[in-house]
Amino acid sequence: MVRSTASAPAARSLLDVRRARASAVLQDRSGTQRALASAEKELERATLKDTPPAVSWMSTADVNAGADRRLAPRDL
Helix, strand or coil: CCCCHHHCHHHHHHHHHHHHHHHHHCCCHHHHHHHHHHHHHHHHHCCCCCCCHHHCCCCHHHHHHHCCHHHCHHHC
């Protein structure tokens, strides 16, 4: 069964982490911060019931890893 990401906050969180990485590559500091904040918010909303198996591994550690050295403000 394929689920829409519209009802899967964990999937949106993963997409936001990837958007943050892309924003960092573009040296868009505010875009990076917005995407990471959104990723955290979406992951907080996630429940086991609405999380597709493909993103069931997502955790706050994964969001925090999105803010690793590659996204650090000194690199922007």
